[in-house]
Amino acid sequence: MTHMDDRTLTSSGFYVSQEAPIHTDDPIPTPSAPAPDILRCAALDLVVTDLAASREFYVDVLGLHVTEEDDDAIYLRTTEEFIHHNLVLRRGPMAAVAAFSYRVRSPEDLDRAVAFYTELGCRVERRAEGFTKGLGDSVRVEDPLGFPYEFFFEAEHVERLSWRYDVHCPGELVRLDHFNQVTPDVPRAVRHYQDLGFRVTEDIQDEGGTVYAAWMRRKPTVHDTAATGGDGPRMHHVAFATHEKHNILAICDRLGALRRSDAIERGPGRHGVSNAFYLYLRDPDGHRVEIYTQDYYTGDPDNPVVTWDVHDNQRRDWWGNPVVPSWYTDASRVLDLDGEPQPLVARTEASEMAVTIGADGFSYTRPEEESMPAWKQGEYKLGNQL
Amino acid sequence: MTHMDDRTLTSSGFYVSQEAPIHTDDPIPTPSAPAPDILRCAALDLVVTDLAASREFYVDVLGLHVTEEDDDAIYLRTTEEFIHHNLVLRRGPMAAVAAFSYRVRSPEDLDRAVAFYTELGCRVERRAEGFTKGLGDSVRVEDPLGFPYEFFFEAEHVERLSWRYDVHCPGELVRLDHFNQVTPDVPRAVRHYQDLGFRVTEDIQDEGGTVYAAWMRRKPTVHDTAATGGDGPRMHHVAFATHEKHNILAICDRLGALRRSDAIERGPGRHGVSNAFYLYLRDPDGHRVEIYTQDYYTGDPDNPVVTWDVHDNQRRDWWGNPVVPSWYTDASRVLDLDGEPQPLVARTEASEMAVTIGADGFSYTRPEEESMPAWKQGEYKLGNQL
């Protein structure tokens, strides 16, 4: 771990370090069993309350491709995916996440997953025939932070649609890019996911060392998942990647044309963290979906870890556009292996919303300047009257 | 004039009419002298208080090309312009607009301008040598609404830089697209500018016929100028066009990199009105500059006039993103021909801000539905606590 004082200030206003400058005093024990070798976040198993409404949103509006469907579930994939699906919409009584699913490098990694989580005392289930259509032998666990994690290697192959431009739409989604998990204690979560083999690429801290969020990767992008501080376990969002920025704008235009612009919660914009171009949508159940493009390669072991000051108002939007309060407060519940919602644990450390736009919070465009122009100020203060 | 009941509702949620459905009971008299034949909005003469700061903004950040400069003024142009300049930055004691400058079809149109405004009882000045470098014989008037209007035909030609990709930047501005004027009584302004030869392309009204804004054109785009309801005469903004949407995003990215993101007031986004992609910036004096791309051809005499309901929250942003209050309230003063600020006349009709996000105002995404999702509501109510 890099000490805060050893970080290097860049000309872009954030810091870089060699190791994630994140420490926990309350770690989950590190198992002696080796972690499974995770390739990438690979699929989300999502429970929706109105399958037809969700199909309309993900297929007719967002253009995901249907691999297979029946009365209870729809198996969807992005253009580039060559395994059966990367999103399952599953009919259920309560909108929630049933599983964050990761692909591992080999069948043997499932044995490792069983040993790893068993040593941690977690509930573990393995099904040789898989938990969902299209996937084979799989392990599902309730992880130490309460999240339903799934691991699999075997998967039915389907055609990669990258060359099938005749079925692409203007906002074509090409990849599942990442998950984002809400959890009360970010350093504790980071330490655990580091044990599972993730590496931190970026984080947001304040000058006292409180960590508000951290981004972690297996594949060499900015993240496969992130830990966002808040009452959890919950899912903040799932993100799909497009090729170009205009593809994201096309999704907005299409939502306007369908008089569904209220599905847009935040953006489009440029992230500070990750440097990606983004858009946040809310699906018919309120599940948050990010559309994302153009972060950077992180695959070298000495990839510099980027740390943002929580008061830097370009950290979450490089253009300084305000983060709407719902983006901080709303998230999707996650299920245990019986399909029941996991109870929530409240965050006890400072909230990013409070310290940035709360009554005593503040944000800056230039660190040396206290105030923002009139046209920016109002939006940045909770409790302020517009 | 088309009666409101004769408008046609489109599948996009706005109305179309054959004639602008705008009527005034208090018209400025129509001169018997014919109006000058205006080609296009051609240049803005802008007074700034810190010439070096403005140069940095318009040249170093926005990439406008310097045709000529001295201690008191900088003459700038966009890529495509072949006349001397389309923006003058002029050092002065108070930030304001010295002239909205239009190019006319022939030298004889200057005689027509003199006759037209003289008959209206306006103050008129003509200078054979022009009021600014690079332009020849010119007429300046204080128009009946209090705006400083300039007309010219003679202009020094300079090289069009369209093929000079070696000097283009990622956010290259190609054309001066339009002006936008704040005036208390929109129908009265529309009627006057129709007398001057402008045609209405779009407007915003409520169900009672109050007109909040109207767009008017000479060249066959959505506008050369617009009348926005408010205390006036003031300039709401001046707009420059780019070729593609990514050029506008590049300007935002650049402002972030320069830690000047607080120059972004609103957007980027897609307009409902005009269907263009947009961004609003504030220059060092607070003058508002729009960056704009891809509206539509309007040159046929029966071009349908588009009318938007003021409560349609996609009218000003097709994606339903909120209009910030400063965008409604702030504007630049304009000067009389002595260089003194024109006194303001207050708008007496309803304000668009009040009826849409004010205490008793409302906006909808779908007309049949009263409420918006939680993540949209807070932003839309002035007086609401965030």
Next chain:
Amino acid sequence: MTHMDDRTLTSSGFYVSQEAPIHTDDPIPTPSAPAPDILRCAALDLVVTDLAASREFYVDVLGLHVTEEDDDAIYLRTTEEFIHHNLVLRRGPMAAVAAFSYRVRSPEDLDRAVAFYTELGCRVERRAEGFTKGLGDSVRVEDPLGFPYEFFFEAEHVERLSWRYDVHCPGELVRLDHFNQVTPDVPRAVRHYQDLGFRVTEDIQDEGGTVYAAWMRRKPTVHDTAATGGDGPRMHHVAFATHEKHNILAICDRLGALRRSDAIERGPGRHGVSNAFYLYLRDPDGHRVEIYTQDYYTGDPDNPVVTWDVHDNQRRDWWGNPVVPSWYTDASRVLDLDGEPQPLVARTEASEMAVTIGADGFSYTRPEEESMPAWKQGEYKLGNQL
């Protein structure tokens, strides 16, 4: 007319003049009757031999919107068009152009068209009910160069689909941009179309004053039509505009996915002339269709006329990519008012293909350098063995 020696060399390698530097010794007489006031090129009436195959190309591949269709004709329009159609596909025994159709400013301009062409001795027909569905009172003529020209004002209005992003495709075509006509004597054609009210914006000449092609406009873009030197009358191509360059690339990608890439004849590329981004396709009958975006505003009366040296190999492709021979040689026949093909008149002046890539021809990237790199040379010489 500007004399060749009075042209100004620009830093981009072409010349500019105040008047088109084009003169004819063999003019078509200028009628004493005033010309109709043409607004814009508005529609093409195209005869195709296999209506189903053409429908597949223009609707399923290119995404044009069907306004109406029957067993004999399909009426299509681009996104922005608000009149009934801008392309008619008409079943017929021989692939050809039935009419180049222009919209005029008023019904009275049809009387002017009748008088203008009658004075020229041309065959003229007028039909109060129009020649095609969706258009009213129309005049068709066989013009002095043999082209079937149509003029109309009355047209059925339909919905402009600009806001209907839900029905847009990745390669959405937004406007009919221009026609391009092949005719043996370019200066003679230019002079005639100037009489009809067109203005020259660009041309290609050699050092001896031979004119190979000229571009002419009514609406303020680079052209509504162009005269290309060759055996005529024939249609070289019809062009539709997209908003952005990626839209054009998407059409190529889609053709590849459909295994119809052999519909691509030339491009995509950047034009020297017009500075637009382009692609040339061939439809199932071999009619050439250009997809085009981002030329420049030309509406001022003193808009500089651009003249390119025929030997400048960036004139037709700014990137110096070769023009394929078929692009020079192939074109569509045009019909007389009885529906019979107009006889061809051979060009007697030098051909652009011969002087640039023919045995004694030459092209340069930099005028002072005689040769091009090995990887460019082979492609530029007809008669050379690859």
Next chain:
Amino acid sequence: MTHMDDRTLTSSGFYVSQEAPIHTDDPIPTPSAPAPDILRCAALDLVVTDLAASREFYVDVLGLHVTEEDDDAIYLRTTEEFIHHNLVLRRGPMAAVAAFSYRVRSPEDLDRAVAFYTELGCRVERRAEGFTKGLGDSVRVEDPLGFPYEFFFEAEHVERLSWRYDVHCPGELVRLDHFNQVTPDVPRAVRHYQDLGFRVTEDIQDEGGTVYAAWMRRKPTVHDTAATGGDGPRMHHVAFATHEKHNILAICDRLGALRRSDAIERGPGRHGVSNAFYLYLRDPDGHRVEIYTQDYYTGDPDNPVVTWDVHDNQRRDWWGNPVVPSWYTDASRVLDLDGEPQPLVARTEASEMAVTIGADGFSYTRPEEESMPAWKQGEYKLGNQL
């Protein structure tokens, strides 16, 4: 290895297999020593004959960022790179490649590299201080195919310029993407690079099993390097990635503006292989540089291997645009560890150029159809007269 008959034909016209369907009867022995763990292609050490001319091309035209320079060498990097450089321009008497440089996962991998190549009987040099500025302990070898390969882990860190939009140009290059090596026997090369840890992602074969080219990756993109059949060892090209397609078009536009369009050898276009958008340039010494964007994720161990038919004319350009002969024939010499050019070994199997556009060769757009339209035929036949 998948047998040819077990490949699966996709709806896009190519085949997929589980293992690369490539076999060699003449393998280089597989060392018993384990291969170094290569992260990615990381830098090219390029000898140029005129350093100033090369600087102009790579810095002033292409916009690479100078980390450091002296009289003999310039150290350049792309936007995203955080190590000292990914391109060295080194002054020398003969244009050539001095080293293809790969980054390994750890310092220990250098020991593995020494053992691996020593066992193969290759010449191996190790320098604790590195062979170039900015890199530490490094190993250089003459590999069994005659290529100068370098391995390093230690590198000086510099600032990643991803957020520095103020120094980006319209054609900004973000990453070094891959190398491409010309070698006589592709299956033999593939087998050797598989021993070094590379995985095949795509290849081009004919129906008899002759392999014309193969693409191989370490990082999860389509390639870190490729083997192209031809007289070797030579470098076919080095490739840099941009974010979007318009960035590549901007490079072409800029070259046109600088009257350097003859630096464009082929493209821009869409590859069949890799599905990426591409452009090939030639630098002042004739070294070929590809600009590349948007291939696909290949990081799963069962990533389907794509095999293209050599006669499919969409394999190298998805739009069917012709490959110019020089692209097949020209390549850069490579140096041995003494700086002397490696002797060439001639390819004995069929050449891709001969079998596709040679006298007896053929290419198809649709496999069932023998001929292409007239406008495509001429370009595809060497020996044909244009």
